[in-house]
Amino acid sequence: MGSPGGWWGRKSTPAKVETYTRWSFHFIALSEPTVIGVTAFGHVDARVALLVMTPVAAHVALAMVTASRALDWTVGRRPQPLRLLWALGAATALLAVAALVPGRYGPVGEDTGTVLGSVFGAVLCYGVGMMALGLRERRRVVWLVVGFGAGAGLVAWATGMPALAALAMAAFVTAASGFFAATSFFSIWLLNAVYALDEARETRARLAVxxxxxxxxxxxxxxxxxxxxxxxxxxxxxxxxxxxxxxxxxxxxxxxxxxxxxxxxxxxxxxxxxxRADLEAELHGARGVLRAAGIDCEVGGETGGLPAEVQSALGWVVREATTNVLRHGDAKKCTVTVRRPKGRVVLTVRNDGATAPHGSTRTGGTGLAGLRERLSAVGGTLDAGEARDGEFRLVAEVPLTARPALEVAS
Missing domain, CATH: 1.20.5 (Single alpha-helices involved in coiled-coils or other helix-helix interfaces)
Structure with a gap:
């Protein structure tokens, strides 16, 4: 049975950022009916409030689908959802006008006018923010915000609102929708940056090989x-x-x-x-590489005076463990310790990535199998797997009286 956070722990850092971004915008979209619903049910009869909330719920559903498809487009899984963007824009404009016109001309009271005003403002702000997820150029986002803000002011003025009040309405819609659009645009930029950094890390590993x-x-x-x-x-x-x-x-x-x-x-x-790998050099290199990748790495223990065969075998363990932490896990901290009990050397590598390297188990995995072969040549053993505390632990043990490793001549 996996741990409660196993689903989250198995995700890579870019996948976690993408999931967080996706659900953040779903919850933002759900806050639209919450804001309108609090106003509606607090000012008008429940039947009237439900009548108002029905088109709002449809608008929210369309906004959530558009946001999801826009994020898929951002990470390269789908084409740009142009039809959904146009549909959301049209629905936002129609719903805003439908809320504003009755409030100006219909036989509604002050409370109903307040509810319809909240629908007008919320629909425009949330709608523009969700549409900004599907736009990649900053200039288009600016035109989107300015266009809806100016349109709100013109519609308000055309329905009889004083020019100064209509101008204030346009300024409010522009500022509020601009805030939501800027949040969307920055979130997309951050998601792209995380994926780019992850790709650069993979490229750096391939270049090193x-x-x-x-x-x-x-x-x-x-x-x-x-x-x-x-x-x-x-x-x-x-x-x-x-x-x-x-x-x-x-x-x-x-x-x-x-x-x-x-x-x-x-x-x-x-x-x-x-x-042949030098243990001290490998430990120093592992600490530098992991810290450069944003992983806190601590190295402890004494390595001086170890036989060359022992240093070579354990150096390869450090090299393989570092590669696994970089490529397969999502660790934030890695600890490497070297202990020297009587007649033995024990190297322990722990990281909080919570999952074993891809394709590796306690008894399997291509990289771990190669390490076991190297260690067996000097009488050593290797144990690797997920510990009870959720950490991945790799323990290599080699006797100090190690047999010389066999060299294969080509």
């Missing part, structure tokens, strides 16, 4: 390029000498054999240097 591959390829080229060229030349010379039955051909092939063995040794050194 690509850079390491290029370095390895460059080292191999430097080692093998010259030696292979010499082997090719001496082999060709040996062929020519053998065709002439010259005894020097044997000496040339002996030299080719020597160079080939030397190349094999140099490649083995390159691979050994590539595969």
């Amino acid at each position: 690509a850079e390491e591959r290029l370095r390895f390829g460059r080292d191999l080229h430097d080692v093998m390029g010259r030696n292979l060229a010499v082997i090719a030349l001496k082999s060709e010379l040996a062929v020519q000498l053998a065709r002439r039955e010259r005894p020097e051909a044997v000496e040339q092939m002996i030299e080719v054999q020597r160079i080939a063995q030397e190349s094999q040794r140099e490649v083995r050194e390159v691979v050994r240097g590539y595969r």
Whole structure:
């Protein structure tokens, strides 16, 4: 059974921001009938209030659907909901006019006029704010706000309201709807910024891997390029000498054999240097990378005097754990500790991401399987999984009398 916050904990940071933004605007839309309903049921008969709330409820439903589709468009899941935006704009204008005209010309009392006035103002402000979610250019948002504000003033003046009062009405609608539109526009900007930062983090991780591959390829080229060229030349010379039955051909092939063995040794050194990780350097690098990603990282314990094989194995554990925290979790804090009980070294990595890395379990996962292979080569063990306190915990244990790890020659 998952924890109560498991649904939320499994979401990435951009997904959490998107969910928060989406439901914030749903609740903002629901506050429209709340504001109008408090005024309506407090001033007029319940039947009249229900009659007023019916078109308001339809307007709110349309606004919520439009907001949802606009957010889907923002994150690239749907095309821009132009028809819904036009429909919401038309419904907002019609409902506002329908609320204003009876209040000026119909046989309504002061209380009913107050209710209809609240409908007029609330519908315009909320409607413009929701429409702003579907617009990407600031200029269009400004024209939307100014257009509805000016339209409200013109309609009020056309229905007999004094010019000064109509101007005040236009100013009020412009200011209030502008506030809601600015809130919508800023929320969309913030959501886009979060997704862009997350994409940049993924790009940085891919570039780091690509850079390491290029370095390895460059080292191999430097080692093998010259030696292979010499082997090719001496082999060709040996062929020519053998065709002439010259005894020097044997000496040339002996030299080719020597160079080939030397190349094999140099490649083995390159691979050994590539595969061996320094624990202290990995801890320092993990702390810097995690803090740069906005994750508080604490490192504790002593690493001095550890055998090279132990440092290499535990260094790879730190490297893999850091990658998992960055790519799969949603951690805010990560703690790395190195303890040295009698005859053993225990490395513990904890993070509050609350979920295991994608595709990883206590016994499975490609990355964890690779770590287990490395640790088993030096007599070590690895345990990884979600702890009872909701943290993800990775524990690697290696004996100080570690067996030398086997190097694979290519």
